[in-house]
Amino acid sequence: MPIVRNLSRAASQVLQRPGCGCQASIGSVRCISFSPRKVTSDASFHSVSFSETDHPRVLITGGLGQLGVGLAQLLRKRFGKNNVILSDIRKPPDNVFYSGPFIYSDILDYKNLREIVVNNRITWLFHYSALLSAVGEANVPLARAVNITGLHNILDIAAEHSLRLFVPSTIGAFGPTSPRNPTPDLCVQRPRTIYGVSKVHAELMGEYYHYRYGLDFRCLRYPGIISADSQPGGGTTDYAVQIFHDAMKSGKFQCNLKPDTRLPMMYIDDCLRATLEIMEAPTDSLSMRTYNISAMSFTPEELVQEVRKHIPELQVNYNMDAVRQAIADSWPMNFDDSNARKDWGWKHDYDLPELVSTMLNLLGSVGTTTRVAQVN
């Protein structure tokens, strides 16, 4: 049991030492004895546990949402089933529960999070827990708690345990005073939703921890993500997922955005691949820590026209939701992702025609109700 002995010796040395002995240096890649919550820790202590595995040991927070289950599938293929732990505060459906490790984790519970990271020797953390834009506007105090206080917990734990941390940002991190067509990586960011404000906060705090404490923080600004595997989670771009379910189920679709509302969108496979690629990108290829990624940009009317190529009888009416429309009108119409393409070779696979045929094939081949029921 040499590892256990080494661990306990290192731990007892740390615990006997007065003060935190923090030696974090600005710009250093590795965090040395970072102690944000005054919990003593030590670089040698971490290296004992983490040098034991070739693969990262991954934790995904908020893993039962629209994106987390697909991310877990991708990462488990790459790193092995047992090296990827999904977590959430909701009860997982059977197919998720039996597909690999799942653990309860509330990101507002700092001690519980730390225990999970330590006990499972986590080295990479994908922080997906969030309240999305429309849901966040409906409950600002909760969105503030989950999206901001929760992020603080994640940042401190990631820095304390030298984790590589991925936090997704969004087109919603921009606002009406940002350039909208196209929107570059660096420009004015004055969003007017609590969701957007919390995501700008996440970008800035992550970058601050990177430069201040050496946290390996990596962040992508996702467009609206379209997937057949789950129901949308309360975002402004939900219509672009819902249309496929409704077209297959009833042939009728009510759109809550105006027909000419142009927004950047991406098929989930591209989004998850980009996420893995930026996490695997060599540190020296990253000239920034927060990148736009883009694939396509379309309006509801353009999407309807493309769906009608497959389902000509689709009936659509527009019943604008004022909250979502105001949000959409303040968001980018096109995303400039040239830095991601240049630095780490980002390239999307799916444009609008491939997206539509893929979604209809997936939902059609399995059946809308069955497929949605499997994951919710």
Ligand SMILES: NC(=O)c1ccc[n+]([C@@H]2O[C@H](COP(=O)([O-])OP(=O)(O)OC[C@H]3O[C@@H](n4cnc5c(N)ncnc54)[C@H](O)[C@@H]3O)[C@@H](O)[C@H]2O)c1
């Ligand atoms: N889906 C998109 O189109 C999109 C676009 C841009 C960015 N993103 C970002 O990607 C991430 C994942 O998005 P999603 O669509 O899967 O979101 P989602 O709303 O579908 O899922 C979020 C998950 O977080 C969980 N959660 C809520 N409170 C929690 C808490 N206190 N502790 C732990 N978990 C909690 C929820 O139970 C839910 O399963 C989010 O950070 C989101 O901002 C998503």
